[in-house]
Each structure stands twice: as C-alpha cells, then as structure tokens.
Amino acid sequence: MQPIEIKPGVYWVGGIDWDLRYFHGYVTPHGSTYNSYLIMDDQITLVDTVKHYLADEMLSRIRAVVNPEKIDYMLVNHVEMDHSGSVPKVMEAAPQAKIVTTPKGKKGLEMHYKQDWEYILVKTGEELKIGSRTLKFVQTPMVHWPDNMVTYIPEDKLLLSNDAFGQHIASTERFVDQLGWDIVHEAAASYYANIVFPYGDQVNKALDVVETLPLEMIAPSHGLIWGSYLPELLKEYRKWASNETDRKAVIVYDTMWGSTREMALALQEGIEDSGVPVTMKSLQTNHISQIVPDILTAKLVLVGSSTINNGMLPTVAAFLTYIKGLRPKKRTGFAFGSYWLGRSGSP
Numbered sequence: 001m002q003p004i005e006i007k008p009g010v011y012w013v014g015g016i017d018w019d020l021r022y023f024h025g026y027v028t029p030h031g032s033t034y035n036s037y038l039i040m041d042d043q044i045t046l047v048d049t050v051k052h053y054l055a056d057e058m059l060s061r062i063r064a065v066v067n068p069e070k071i072d073y074m075l076v077n078h079v080e081m082d083h084s085g086s087v088p089k090v091m092e093a094a095p096q097a098k099i100v101t102t103p104k105g106k107k108g109l110e111m112h113y114k115q116d117w118e119y120i121l122v123k124t125g126e127e128l129k130i131g132s133r134t135l136k137f138v139q140t141p142m143v144h145w146p147d148n149m150v151t152y153i154p155e156d157k158l159l160l161s162n163d164a165f166g167q168h169i170a171s172t173e174r175f176v177d178q179l180g181w182d183i184v185h186e187a188a189a190s191y192y193a194n195i196v197f198p199y200g201d202q203v204n205k206a207l208d209v210v211e212t213l214p215l216e217m218i219a220p221s222h223g224l225i226w227g228s229y230l231p232e233l234l235k236e237y238r239k240w241a242s243n244e245t246d247r248k249a250v251i252v253y254d255t256m257w258g259s260t261r262e263m264a265l266a267l268q269e270g271i272e273d274s275g276v277p278v279t280m281k282s283l284q285t286n287h288i289s290q291i292v293p294d295i296l297t298a299k300l301v302l303v304g305s306s307t308i309n310n311g312m313l314p315t316v317a318a319f320l321t322y323i324k325g326l327r328p329k330k331r332t333g334f335a336f337g338s339y340w341l342g343r344s345g346s347p
C-alpha cells in the first residue's frame with residue numbers, strides 16, 4: 001500500500017479496483033483505479049477520494065505520508081460516488097478539514113451524505129493558496145456531471161483533471177509510459193466514447209482553457225497519469241470532441257437465423273472492396289460499451305437486425321438507445337435487416 005510521489009510533495013494515494021468488471025452499464029475488463037492525490041504543503045490537501053469500499057486502502061497510503069488528521073482541505077472535483085464515496089471516512093479522520101468544491105458540488109455532497117461539513121466554495125477563475133502552491137479552479141460542467149471541475153497547480157505545471165483524460169485500467173504502474181501509449185490510448189478512447197461522448201461542445205470549451213496552461217503532467221481520477229504524450233492526448237481529445245472521423249466503417253448487427261449476418265458479410269465485403277477499412281461487431285458476442293469505441297472515429301455506421309414481432313431485436317434496440325444518448329455527430333448511418341415475406345401486413 002505504498003503512496004507514489006508523482007511530483008515533489010504530491011502523492012498518489014488512490015485505490016486499485018482489480019475486480020471491477022461492470023461500471024454503470026460499461027464493461028471494464030481491465031478493472032480500474034480511483035486516483036486521490038495528497039498535496040503536502042502548508043495546508044495539507046487531499047484531492048478526491050475513492051469508492052467507499054477502498055477507503056481503508058486509501059487511508060493506509062495517506063498514513064504512509066502523514067497522519068490523516070492533519071489534512072486541512074478535502075478538495076472534491078466531482079461528487080460521483082467513485083470519487084466522493086470515501087469523503088465521510090476522510091472527514092471522520094480529519095474533522096477540522098474544510099471541503100473545497102463548487103456550489104453544485106456542495107449541493108451534491110449534502111444530498112448524498114447529509115453531513116454538516118464546513119465548505120469553501122470555488123468557481124472558475126478563483127484560486128486558493130495552500131503555501132508554496134496555488135490551486136486554480138476551472139469548472140467543467142457536464143464533463144461529465146453538472147458539478148465537475150478540474151484543478152490546476154501552476155507551480156507544478158500539474159492538472160488534476162478528475163474524470164477527463166481517465167481510463168479504466170487497474171495496474172501497479174502509475175504512469176502512461178510504463179504501460180505504453182497503445183494500451184492506455186485504447187482505454188482512454190473507450191472511456192471517452194462511453195462516458196464523455198455526449199459532451200463534445202463542453203469538452204472543446206474546456207480544451208480551449210487547458211491548452212493555454214503550461215503543462216507537464218495531467219493526473220486524472222482513473223487509470224494512468226499522463227507524464228508524457230500530452231500533445232498527442234490533447235490532439236485526440238480535440239478530435240473526439242469535434243466529431244472528426246476517419247474514413248472507416250463499423251457494422252453492428254444481431255440475427256436469429258443468420259440472414260442478417262449474411263447481409264452484414266456482403267456489406268463488409270463491398271465496403272472493403274471500395275478500399276474502406278471495416279469492422280464487424282455482433283451484438284451476441286460484444287457488449288454495447290465495447291462497440292462504441294469503434295464508432296468514436298468511424299464515418300460510416302451500419303446497423304442490422306432481423307425482424308421480431310414487428311420490431312427489431314431487443315439487443316439492437318438497446319444498442320440504438322445507448323448510441324442515441326451518446327449523440328455521435330457528423331456520421332453516415334445505414335440500416336439493414338431481414339423479415340418475413342408474404343405475410344399480410346409485413347413490410
């Protein structure tokens with residue numbers, strides 16, 4: 001349970017969720033981490049916490065650096081329970097600590113935890129001096145909840161980005177270059193596609209601010225820390241947020257007796273023959289959350305279903321419901337399917 005010093009005096013003290021396989025409708029085959037950061041300065045500050053069942057793991061990492069009762073500020077960038085779930089335990093250990101959060105963050109914490117904590121409310125453009133460091137706050141509403149903000153420390157050129165730039169990977173490695181760009185980029189794309197996709201406009205606005213900051217490190221609240229590949233990462237986020245796609249196609253389908261699959265294969269062959277890369281995803285063998293990363297950068301999306309009881313297969317309906325909520329834009333869609341012939345009233 002060792003803390004990891006990511007910058008002099010700034011420690012990763014989070015929790016590793018090795019067994020997480022399903023996270024609010026999203027499959028997470030590699031588990032995840034909840035990243036908390038302990039800043040040792042005149043005012044000792046803990047940035048975000050972990051899911052409630054990893055509170056002891058987080059506290060033992062904190063104890064390896066400092067007695068938790070010395071914590072002055074509990075900074076909450078986001079109220080979602082994977083990051084705030086251990087705030088009650090931290091506040092028990094450090095009853096004199098003040099919670100630093102946005103007005104919406106306070107409202108969320110009060111509704112969730114019903115505790116009479118002391119708050120310092122902050123918003124975009126405001127700063128909090130904690131000694132040799134300054135915490136600068138940038139609200140990022142709807143990336144991906146109304147209360148979200150990120151915190152920038154200019155003295156360390158460090159952005160504590162909360163869910164932005166995160167990835168679901170459980171590992172003992174803490175930095176992207178330890179696992180490599182390919183693995184972490186794939187997980188970051190999957191995270192973006194499943195969690196952040198609907199909020200491209202807000203992400204672009206946040207990127208307008210982030211790109212002006214001198215940056216050496218982006219430390220998100222899930223997965224690996226970006227101490228390298230920052231230009232590449234920001235470029236990818238800009239591309240995803242702007243719905244820029246590549247000349248490639250994804251075929252998503254389900255079938256009862258195989259006719260729709262035959263159509264899917266014929267489409268795949270035709271598209272491939274025209275020189276466009278294409279991938280096929282059966283809804284029988286892929287979870288919907290494993291398909292949307294392909295759609296994140298594909299220009300052409302083809303969806304096929306056999307007809308059942310005058311409608312589409314429930315797996316296809318579920319996929320369409322999910323993708324509708326994620327609001328991909330600037331793509332071309334194509335529907336295909338198979339049905340009865342000769343029955344009165346059938347198509």
Ligand SMILES: Cc1cc2nc3c(=O)[nH]c(=O)nc-3n(C[C@H](O)[C@H](O)[C@H](O)COP(=O)(O)O)c2cc1C
Pocket residue numbers: 254255256257258259260261305306307308309310311338339340341346347
């Ligand atoms: C339980 C069941 C319900 C069906 N309901 C309809 C229907 O309402 N309308 C229709 O045109 N075909 C219906 N069909 C026929 C199938 O859509 C048709 O056989 C189609 O070719 C199957 O495509 P697939 O081979 O891709 O599964 C139904 C078939 C089954 C097994």
